[in-house]
Amino acid sequence: MAHNEFDCLLDRVNDLSPEQMRHLRDELETKIAQAAVGEHEMTPEELAEQELQRRLVAAGVLSEVKPPPRFLPAREPFTPITIQGEPLSETIIRERR
Numbered sequence: 001m002a003h004n005e006f007d008c009l010l011d012r013v014n015d016l017s018p019e020q021m022r023h024l025r026d027e028l029e030t031k032i033a034q035a036a037v038g039e040h041e042m043t044p045e046e047l048a049e050q051e052l053q054r055r056l057v058a059a060g061v062l063s064e065v066k067p068p069p070r071f072l073p074a075r076e077p078f079t080p081i082t083i084q085g086e087p088l089s090e091t092i093i094r095e096r097r
Contacts, residue, residue, distance in 0.1 A: 026058050029065045042068060 016024065030050070042050070046068040056062040066072070085091075 022058070026054060026065075029057060030054050032065075 013021065013024065049068065050065060053062060053065040057065055
């Protein structure tokens with residue numbers, strides 16, 4: 001897309017109502033999530049999850065639509081932190097009484 005076309009597109013976005021901007025944002029987030037998936041086909045369950053997330057974003061419950069977990073980068077393994085004294089769970093139970 002040429003720079004002038006992009007500027008024209010931004011000008012047109014400024015003319016949209018807030019509701020139209022929210023709808024455009026939802027559509028763009030869906031397309032971005034699909035682009036993150038790339039050429040891979042999503043399973044019916046993943047498609048259903050994407051649709052649920054899109055509706056939750058539209059309702060304002062979620063802030064973005066995330067791609068299925070199998071397309072996300074690998075996370076570092078969980079390493080618990082060692083603390084001195086009694087276990088934290090016992091401290092919480094004692095403090096709640």
